[in-house]
Amino acid sequence: MPDENPGQAIAASLRALRLRLPAGQVHDSGPGYDDGIALWNGAVQRRPGILLSCTSTADVVIGVLTAREFGLPLSVRGRGHDFAGRALVDGGLTLDLRPLHGVRVDPEARIARVGGGASANHLLAAADEHGLVAATGTIGAVGVAGLTLGGGYGPLAGRVGLAADNLLAAELVTADGSVLRTDARHDPEVLWALRGGGGNFGVVTSMTVQLHAVPAVVTGMVLYPWKQAGQVLERVREAQQDCPDGLTIQVGAIPAPDGAPALLVLPTWSGDVATGTDPSGPVMALTRLGDPLLAQLDAVPYAATVAGRDAMFPDGRHVTIRTRSVPELSDQVIGIVDRFGGELPTPMSGISLHHFHGAAARIAPADTAFVLRRPHLMTETIGVWTAEDTGENAHRWADEASAALARHAFPGGYANLLGPDAVDQIPDIYGDNLARLRQIKTAVDPDGIFSGTPLPLA
Numbered sequence: 364m365p366d367e368n369p370g371q372a373i374a375a376s377l378r379a380l381r382l383r384l385p386a387g388q389v390h391d392s393g394p395g396y397d398d399g400i401a402l403w404n405g406a407v408q409r410r411p412g413i414l415l416s417c418t419s420t421a422d423v424v425i426g427v428l429t430a431r432e433f434g435l436p437l438s439v440r441g442r443g444h445d446f447a448g449r450a451l452v453d454g455g456l457t458l459d460l461r462p463l464h465g466v467r468v469d470p471e472a473r474i475a476r477v478g479g480g481a482s483a484n485h486l487l488a489a490a491d492e493h494g495l496v497a498a499t500g501t502i503g504a505v506g507v508a509g510l511t512l513g514g515g516y517g518p519l520a521g522r523v524g525l526a527a528d529n530l531l532a533a534e535l536v537t538a539d540g541s542v543l544r545t546d547a548r549h550d551p552e553v554l555w556a557l558r559g560g561g562g563n564f565g566v567v568t569s570m571t572v573q574l575h576a577v578p579a580v581v582t583g584m585v586l587y588p589w590k591q592a593g594q595v596l597e598r599v600r601e602a603q604q605d606c607p608d609g610l611t612i613q614v615g616a617i618p619a620p621d622g623a624p625a626l627l628v629l630p631t632w633s634g635d636v637a638t639g640t641d642p643s644g645p646v647m648a649l650t651r652l653g654d655p656l657l658a659q660l661d662a663v664p665y666a667a668t669v670a671g672r673d674a675m676f677p678d679g680r681h682v683t684i685r686t687r688s689v690p691e692l693s694d695q696v697i698g699i700v701d702r703f704g705g706e707l708p709t710p711m712s713g714i715s716l717h718h719f720h721g722a723a724a725r726i727a728p729a730d731t732a733f734v735l736r737r738p739h740l741m742t743e744t745i746g747v748w749t750a751e752d753t754g755e756n757a758h759r760w761a762d763e764a765s766a767a768l769a770r771h772a773f774p775g776g777y778a779n780l781l782g783p784d785a786v787d788q789i790p791d792i793y794g795d796n797l798a799r800l801r802q803i804k805t806a807v808d809p810d811g812i813f814s815g816t817p818l819p820l821a
């Protein structure tokens with residue numbers, strides 16, 4: 364029976380969980396608790412009543428059933444990179460999936476079975492042992508399940524699609540504590556929803572993903588001084604319009620070594636290395652879009668380059684993010700990036716534009732829950748501040764940039780990066796796929812227990 368008094372419900376749940384699981388997995392204070400509530404975004408201060416460290420599917424089932432029994436709100440923590448902090452629920456029960464980070468690779472079938480709490484680094488390190496790669500995001504510390512459930516933009520999207528497009532099967536603990544195994548033949552509607560519909564359908568304890576043979580990628584960093592940003596972005600537009608599947612060109616505003624803003628051009632070439640390193644080829648051409656401050660592009664293992672970028676996004680900074688998806692680097696969009704990239708509110712703030720094209724754009728909108736299949740750029744406006752600051756300037760800057768981009772953007776936006784305040788965008792995230800997602804939600808989570816990613820239900 365749900366307890367009317369939240370304090371009593373927590374106390375009763377704690378007693379029940381300590382009978383059902385080893386005490387070392389059930390935290391309401393102490394170092395294990397403090398470690399579990401520390402998220403990537405240091406601005407998030409949420410205190411679940413209980414943090415349950417899950418080491419198996421059975422632990423997750425116990426966690427879900429106990430939360431239901433005592434009427435506690437539930438949240439799911441993967442690697443803790445959601446900027447809005449939805450991994451944690453104040454006064455509720457948080458299922459910490461980080462111990463479920465195992466990865467098993469089948470090199471012949473080119474698939475991997477990945478624990479629900481694994482990071483991209485866990486997955487890529489295991490795949491790399493067999494010369495294989497997986498579709499991941501740009502950096503390694505992000506959770507594979509969180510990234511994949513929302514879509515998963517990444518450097519290989521042009522060649523192999525989004526992370527969600529490479530999801531083949533999943534084991535899911537649903538709201539009634541059932542363990543559901545979904546693939547193309549079993550509960551295919553649920554698999555469809557997991558490919559972009561977010562963490563709204565249950566707890567993914569493991570997922571099977573497609574791997575690909577990519578022995579090395581040609582990537583690195585080309586930095587241009589900000590005063591050349593407009594001209595360089597126009598040339599990036601041309602390169603993106605005529606872009607082979609094997610090349611994605613991410614761009615962004617980041618601080619140069621001297622702290623001033625610089626334009627980052629970050630290509631990832633997953634075709635043959637000789638073409639990627641050919642001075643007259645499409646990749647090396649990106650070092651000649653202006654007079655670069657730095658141009659370093661090399662052939663490296665994909666796993667190493669993704670892991671190597673983690674240092675650029677350390678844990679604990681105070682962050683807010685806005686996202687808009689624009690069809691291309693139009694003159695107006697270039698003008699907005701030029702203006703707001705040149706006015707970063709703090710040196711750690713930035714703008715990032717993820718390149719969506721090729722294989723990702725050839726999937727039909729209704730084939731997966733992830734609906735926006737036209738070529739586009741997913742923009743992230745990232746305002747960062749320190750603990751001593753209020754963050755007011757960073758929020759204002761991010762809001763103004765987002766409002767300016769909105770006039771040139773598709774409706775909706777990327778579910779994984781839309782915070783609860785994005786009320787103008789949330790209704791349009793799933794477009795024509797919304798009705799089907801609502802039906803699946805009603806079937807597997809009729810009481811709305813899982814709400815980690817925005818899904819408009821009314």
Ligand SMILES: Cc1cc2nc3c(=O)[nH]c(=O)nc-3n(C[C@H](O)[C@H](O)[C@H](O)COP(=O)(O)OP(=O)(O)OC[C@H]3O[C@@H](n4cnc5c(N)ncnc54)[C@H](O)[C@@H]3O)c2cc1C
Binds near residue numbers: 403479565567676
């Ligand atoms: C530095 C940084 C870089 C990023 N780069 C990219 C990028 O290149 N491409 C991109 O597409 N996105 C990117 N993101 C966004 C990222 O994909 C999302 O924030 C994602 O939700 C993070 O997953 P997580 O497990 O780390 O987060 P968490 O905060 O632990 O989880 C967020 C939510 O995801 C859901 N979830 C996570 N794991 C599970 C599970 N096993 N079962 C059910 N639900 C689950 C839950 O609803 C949970 O509340 C980036 C974010 C950051 C902070």
